[in-house]
Amino acid sequence: MDYILQPWPWYVAGPMMALIMFTLIYFGKTFGMSSNLRTFCTIAGAGKKTKFFDFDWKAQKWNLVVVVGAILGGFIAHFLLSVPTDIDLNPATVESLSNYGFENVGKSLLPAELYSWDAVLSLKGLSILIIGGFLVGFGTRYAGGCTSGHAITGLSNLQLPSLIAVIGFFLGGLIMIHLLFPIIFG
Amino acid sequence: MKFIKFLLVGIVFGIVLVKSEAVSWYRIYEMFRFESFHMYGIIGSAVVTGVLLMLITKKFKFKNIEGGFMSVPDKDKGLTRYIVGGTLFGLGWALSGACPGPMYILVGTGVFSIIIVILAAMLGTYVYGVLRTKLPH
Numbered sequence: 311m312d313y314i315l316q317p318w319p320w321y322v323a324g325p326m327m328a329l330i331m332f333t334l335i336y337f338g339k340t341f342g343m344s345s346n347l348r349t350f351c352t353i354a355g356a357g358k359k360t361k362f363f364d365f366d367w368k369a370q371k372w373n374l375v376v377v378v379g380a381i382l383g384g385f386i387a388h389f390l391l392s393v394p395t396d397i398d399l400n401p402a403t404v405e406s407l408s409n410y411g412f413e414n415v416g417k418s419l420l421p422a423e424l425y426s427w428d429a430v431l432s433l434k435g436l437s438i439l440i441i442g443g444f445l446v447g448f449g450t451r452y453a454g455g456c457t458s459g460h461a462i463t464g465l466s467n468l469q470l471p472s473l474i475a476v477i478g479f480f481l482g483g484l485i486m487i488h489l490l491f492p493i494i495f496g
Numbered sequence: 497m498k499f500i501k502f503l504l505v506g507i508v509f510g511i512v513l514v515k516s517e518a519v520s521w522y523r524i525y526e527m528f529r530f531e532s533f534h535m536y537g538i539i540g541s542a543v544v545t546g547v548l549l550m551l552i553t554k555k556f557k558f559k560n561i562e563g564g565f566m567s568v569p570d571k572d573k574g575l576t577r578y579i580v581g582g583t584l585f586g587l588g589w590a591l592s593g594a595c596p597g598p599m600y601i602l603v604g605t606g607v608f609s610i611i612i613v614i615l616a617a618m619l620g621t622y623v624y625g626v627l628r629t630k631l632p633h
Binding site for chain 2: 314317318319320321322323324325326327328329330331332333334335336337338339340343344346347348350351354356360362363371372373375376377378379380381382383384385386387388389391392397399400402403406407415416419420421424425426427429430436438439440441442443444445446447448449450451452453454455456457458460461462463464465466467468469471472474475476477478479480481482483484485486487488490494
């Protein structure tokens with residue numbers, strides 16, 4: 311039981327992610343979480359004005375069920391299958407965040423500096439979440455997939471477009487962390 | 497009843513990404529600073545396992561539960577949409593620390609402020625849908 315309550319190593323998590331992808335293909339579907347954002351837009355009525363959202367969202371119901379499962383899974387893992395454990399980050403990572411003024415680094419999954427209600431109610435904090443989320447939503451649909459659709463499913467099927475997209479993911483991430491973070495948090 | 501299996505897949509997905517800390521903003525930050533192997537290990541071992549599973553699937557012509565061959569539709573050819581879209585996604589991923597799977601999983605861990613990120617991601621998807629015919633792909 312202790313093995314389950316402690317954080318899981320990468321060599322357990324990675325192959326399990328591949329099995330999740332494989333299971334969905336066995337069920338006749340394709341692993342892709344960002345598609346749900348499009349489905350939500352359609353359910354909200356975006357299909358009336360924009361052709362891109364004019365599709366039969368009921369065919370995507372299975373993927374919405376995966377979303378519900380993911381929320382439940384997050385609850386189970388966090389509240390029932392974990393003991394309070396600090397994230398075992400590289401000390402250099404912790405130090406760099408301390409220099410940006412982050413406190414209690416690695417004590418929770420997300421930094422209070424971005425996700426606490428105090429942060430959310432500040433202009434800067436709210437802007438970070440909205441801009442970050444917007445870029446995720448816009449970028450994944452433009453690229454036709456996210457980490458699950460491109461990095462795991464696409465690369466596992468040796469698809470060149472997915473490799474290009476993953477290179478883009480990293481290009482964007484590196485620009486944000488190394489060039490923009492010093493401006494945003496410095 | 498036919499949706500139960502997808503619920504189970506989602507539950508396992510959520511548990512694995514929380515237990516491996518892949519839903520943590522800190523782990524994403526650490527990854528982009530190349531200060532830990534952890535995230536590369538997760539993605540790398542997922543891809544290696546996935547490649548092997550798909551090679552075996554093709555070789556032995558496994559069938560899915562609907563009776564067809566197990567396969568993944570090819571992505572459309574192109575360059576611009578993948579590199580530009582991918583880069584925009586990467587910028588948002590590193591800033592918010594959440595990609596489109598973890599943002600739901602984090603709701604389950606009790607971080608309700610992540611719902612702002614989900615709503616903003618819906619807005620981003622909507623704006624893409626509106627501008628789609630004007631963007632280079």
